Amino acid sequence: MHLELTSHFQKIQPSLVVPPSVSANSQAHASTEASTSSSVPSTMKAWVYREYGGVDVLNFESSVPVPEVKDDQVLVKVAAAALNPVDFKRRQGMLKATDSPLPTIPGYDVAGVVVKVGSQVKGLKEGDEVYGDINEKALDGPKQSGSLAEYTAVEEKLLALKPKSLDFAQAAGLPLAIETAYEGLEKSGFSAGKSILVLGGAGGVGSLVVQLAKHVFGASRVAATSSTGKLELLKSLGADLAIDYTKENFEDLPEKFDVVYDAVGQCDRAVKAVRQGGSVAVLTGAVTPPGFIFVVTSNSSVLTKLNPYLESGKVKPVVDPKAPFPFSKVVEAFSYLETNRTTGKVIISPIP
Numbered sequence: 001m002h003l004e005l006t007s008h009f010q011k012i013q014p015s016l017v018v019p020p021s022v023s024a025n026s027q028a029h030a031s032t033e034a035s036t037s038s039s040v041p042s043t044m045k046a047w048v049y050r051e052y053g054g055v056d057v058l059n060f061e062s063s064v065p066v067p068e069v070k071d072d073q074v075l076v077k078v079a080a081a082a083l084n085p086v087d088f089k090r091r092q093g094m095l096k097a098t099d100s101p102l103p104t105i106p107g108y109d110v111a112g113v114v115v116k117v118g119s120q121v122k123g124l125k126e127g128d129e130v131y132g133d134i135n136e137k138a139l140d141g142p143k144q145s146g147s148l149a150e151y152t153a154v155e156e157k158l159l160a161l162k163p164k165s166l167d168f169a170q171a172a173g174l175p176l177a178i179e180t181a182y183e184g185l186e187k188s189g190f191s192a193g194k195s196i197l198v199l200g201g202a203g204g205v206g207s208l209v210v211q212l213a214k215h216v217f218g219a220s221r222v223a224a225t226s227s228t229g230k231l232e233l234l235k236s237l238g239a240d241l242a243i244d245y246t247k248e249n250f251e252d253l254p255e256k257f258d259v260v261y262d263a264v265g266q267c268d269r270a271v272k273a274v275r276q277g278g279s280v281a282v283l284t285g286a287v288t289p290p291g292f293i294f295v296v297t298s299n300s301s302v303l304t305k306l307n308p309y310l311e312s313g314k315v316k317p318v319v320d321p322k323a324p325f326p327f328s329k330v331v332e333a334f335s336y337l338e339t340n341r342t343t344g345k346v347i348i349s350p351i352p
């Protein structure tokens, strides 16, 4: 299928223009002084919470032990991280039943430099610039020692080499969101020539679903929803139809879609917008048939597969205009994400 996608893609010449106000901040290069295993300290700065709750449980600590590296892991000197809604849902205790024990250093998404490798690591070496979602199963025992820290230990298989054309801050916003976007498109059977409606097109995941559907999978038509101020962004990402959800109900449109990708939690309405026999991929909320919900599996092969599109700029990270937030402003960054009004990704950079 990927061969088909690639050959399809070679035929299209997307002219993706992300307005400067919402495109990644190209000045956001994080400091990545080379640090080798011999110079890794025993303690580090990190954001930590010791109980579940609101943003007030987050504490900045300056002498947290640097995580041990298992045989199949590398130690990453973190240059940039990104927040995802799962970070605050976890902090609020919503994953309590399957979470690792407290205390927790939050953070799934990372971009940084390998500074130490485990004994079984074959493909990565010190000095490699990498990025990835550090938790293979998003909800099942996510790591106690996450990416909102100077160092994080990650399985080699969860990391990919950072696209050279992206800086660390831009790269950090991609892994969890783009792997989710891709997995949902695959699971819904999306392919060239099909139409799609993306609910939440301006969010971290939605902004990538729109781009992948249009520029990688070869959608015949992409529609997406957002509030009024983000409609132009949707079009710049590749949407043929940008629907203002403050003015129109998408399910009342006469047009029906092969796939509806629900990144908002509106499955009861989403199923009214799909054509008979189509698919409704759901990320959150209650599921109404024929909708299906899935939980992303961190998968660096998706990053590797999409590398040419990222290198060429055919698929672009969308970074919120208020980002990046410096490491000292993690509480503010969480509060902002929790408004549910962000655009693209909330990045933390530089770290520390």
Ligand SMILES: NC(=O)c1ccc[n+]([C@@H]2O[C@H](COP(=O)([O-])OP(=O)(O)OC[C@H]3O[C@@H](n4cnc5c(N)ncnc54)[C@H](OP(=O)(O)O)[C@@H]3O)[C@@H](O)[C@H]2O)c1
Binding pocket: 084, 085, 086, 138, 176, 177, 180, 199, 200, 201, 202, 203, 204, 205, 206, 225, 226, 227, 228, 230, 245, 263, 264, 282, 283, 284, 294, 295, 296, 337, 340, 341, 342, 343, 344
């Ligand atoms: N199942 C999984 O594996 C998985 C993986 C990733 C994420 N998720 C979940 O999926 C959801 C989206 O994740 P995300 O990272 O994309 O979140 P996000 O970036 O925080 O989403 C924020 C965006 O949602 C938009 N939005 C809010 N209400 C909307 C509505 N009624 N209609 C259209 N757009 C709306 C906002 O745009 P406006 O300001 O224009 O409203 C904003 O741009 C979260 O609940 C997250 O936990 C699940």
